Amino acid sequence: MTKVTSLPADDKSCGWYHLSPSRTPRPAHVGNRNARWVVLGAGYVGLAAARQLALKFPDEEIVLIEAQEVGFGTAGRNAGFAIDLPHDIGAEDYIGDIGTAKISLRLNLTGQNYLKDLVAEHSIDCQMKFCGKYQAAVEERGIAVLDAYRRGLEKLGQPFEVIEGADLPDHIGTDFYRKALFTPGTALIQPSALVKGLAESLPSNVTLYEWTPITDVEYGAKTVLRHANGSITADKLLLANNAFGGHFGFLKGTMLPVFTYASLTRPMTAAEQARLGGKPYWGVIPADPFGTTVRRTPDNRLLIRNSFSFNPSGRADSKYLERFISRHKASFDRRFPMLPDVGIEYTWGGALAMSRNHESFFGQLAPNVYGALCCNGLGVTRGTATGKLLADWLSGERSDLIDFLLRSPGPNVNPPQPFLSLGVNANLKWGQMRAGKES
Numbered sequence: 001m002t003k004v005t006s007l008p009a010d011d012k013s014c015g016w017y018h019l020s021p022s023r024t025p026r027p028a029h030v031g032n033r034n035a036r037w038v039v040l041g042a043g044y045v046g047l048a049a050a051r052q053l054a055l056k057f058p059d060e061e062i063v064l065i066e067a068q069e070v071g072f073g074t075a076g077r078n079a080g081f082a083i084d085l086p087h088d089i090g091a092e093d094y095i096g097d098i099g100t101a102k103i104s105l106r107l108n109l110t111g112q113n114y115l116k117d118l119v120a121e122h123s124i125d126c127q128m129k130f131c132g133k134y135q136a137a138v139e140e141r142g143i144a145v146l147d148a149y150r151r152g153l154e155k156l157g158q159p160f161e162v163i164e165g166a167d168l169p170d171h172i173g174t175d176f177y178r179k180a181l182f183t184p185g186t187a188l189i190q191p192s193a194l195v196k197g198l199a200e201s202l203p204s205n206v207t208l209y210e211w212t213p214i215t216d217v218e219y220g221a222k223t224v225l226r227h228a229n230g231s232i233t234a235d236k237l238l239l240a241n242n243a244f245g246g247h248f249g250f251l252k253g254t255m256l257p258v259f260t261y262a263s264l265t266r267p268m269t270a271a272e273q274a275r276l277g278g279k280p281y282w283g284v285i286p287a288d289p290f291g292t293t294v295r296r297t298p299d300n301r302l303l304i305r306n307s308f309s310f311n312p313s314g315r316a317d318s319k320y321l322e323r324f325i326s327r328h329k330a331s332f333d334r335r336f337p338m339l340p341d342v343g344i345e346y347t348w349g350g351a352l353a354m355s356r357n358h359e360s361f362f363g364q365l366a367p368n369v370y371g372a373l374c375c376n377g378l379g380v381t382r383g384t385a386t387g388k389l390l391a392d393w394l395s396g397e398r399s400d401l402i403d404f405l406l407r408s409p410g411p412n413v414n415p416p417q418p419f420l421s422l423g424v425n426a427n428l429k430w431g432q433m434r435a436g437k438e439s
Contacts (some may be wrong), residue, residue: 007213008067008074009315015264015346016076019123019299020193023200025069029209031230035063038225040248041068042208042337044371044379046240046436047198048114048387053238054203055393062206062333063232065225067213067241070199074242075379076192077350078130078261079293079305080113081133081283082380084108084185085158090358093152094145101156103404108378110401111385112187115194124197126190126257127281127298130297133186134163134178134284138437142287146181149287159184172296173278176335180284188283188295191380217248219366233251236394239371240387242353242379243314250365255374256354256424257314261321263328263347264297264304268339290431292331301345302336304328306439308432309349310424312417316349331439352377355411362386362405363393370394374411 037057039050042064050064067073086104088096095101119128137143146162153160163171165178172180199208220225224235239245243257268276276296284294295303307324311317325347336342353374360374362383372386386405393402414420432439 002217002219004217004317005247006244006313008194008244009320010068010073010077010350011316011321011348013321013346013347014072014077014192014350016190016192018074018346020071020076020196020372021191021197024236025210026208029065029227029230029232032233034233036060036235037062037146037238038232038236039064039238039240039285040225040234041242041244042070042199042210043073043195043242043244043384045375046238047195047202048425049238049240049372049386049391050206052391053199053201053386053394054205056391058205060205064202064206064208065212065214065232066208066210066345069210070208071192071196071231075195076350077262077348078191078379079283079295079303080189080191081285082112082187082189083133083378084112084184084381085153086156088377091152093148093155095149095152095156098155103401105156107385107401108381110388111381111383114384114388116187117197118201119194119195122197122201124194124201126194126197127196128185128187128189129281130284131279131281132150132182132184133188134172134180134182135283135287135354136168136284137174137287138178139288141236141348142291142438143179145287146179153183165433169277171278172284172297173276176337177284182209186283188281189380190297191320209382219249219369221368223369235328235368237369238390242373242375243351245371245373247314248370251361251373251411253414253416254355256356256414257311258352258354258424258428259309259311259316259320259349260305260352261324261328261347261349262305263325263332263344265332265342266345268302268342272339272342276336286435286438287390288438290435294320294335300341303331306331308428310421310428311351312351312421314351320349334437356414357409357412359400359408359411360386361410362390363407369439384391
């Protein structure tokens, strides 16, 4: 028997969650039952995998288990960028090997198009806007990153527009940045609203249990998942719980639960919107990976996301919220001095599952246990694609995308504690200091 060593526990102050359409969570599981298919984790990977399994096996029931409430956890806490392009932060030009980049582009587009079709089919109210993204820079180092990224996009044959600082206020209102690279294929979303909508529109042969944290697992010919009020026995188990997969006995010591933090303002008044100017909604990611992400949402709020912490348990820690809210306010004031009275309404943290070699896991973990784990910061599109493709593979399909995912070496092994925490924390601190004005 494997004791689950850590369970999700996110803060209660996520603005996306509180501002998304309300829904009644599905009841927690009680009692003992058997199931042909069990998917653990109702984020982007799990929702896509459960949906696709239900379509591939229409006469079989798929059980989807979520430890918290759909839309409350990690999937509903990101900055809301459904990115189409390769986003290899380990490569100088964000593109890396051209062959790998082309497959990554197709994977991201698979996830993005799947979500676009579902949003349209089920009229999911998640503010999805295909308005592209700006990657913007202030420091010389950031300008150099944009130049390298431009060369990478040229190599990949993808469209872009270079926008000089003097022209940026017409796009995003602020004159804070010196240069930006605009790419048109990114969609912006309200992430909690999206995952709630995906859960509400699951096929009828998917049974969703929320607030059902699994406390221990017995692996064998069948997998027995136990919780406080009973158990579920699975013929086949799919792990879609990102870094928590390590607490279920797989890929131990390979994934890094890194939390990043965001704040969302109150809605701007009509006068404040006029003072800001620019387009009605947009998204900016920093040239420096440790810089600040900024969004203007369709409901006229401004999002600031920066600062990082390494939480090995994968659980939130309230001390970081208190520490970083002042940093968010300073970042906001530098970018939007014309909006001195626009206050922050929500501040929250959310986890990324990262690996040191930027590789994910896809495939079989043990007899009758499978997984798609470690999204490396691209959960919306890549997570959706890998969840769908995992179900396709289990139904007997093969494709070059599935073969590419199966060939991945997976996340590499991390150094032992306490060296791991010392190294990751030092790297996070140095990266945030080095970001300079882009923080």
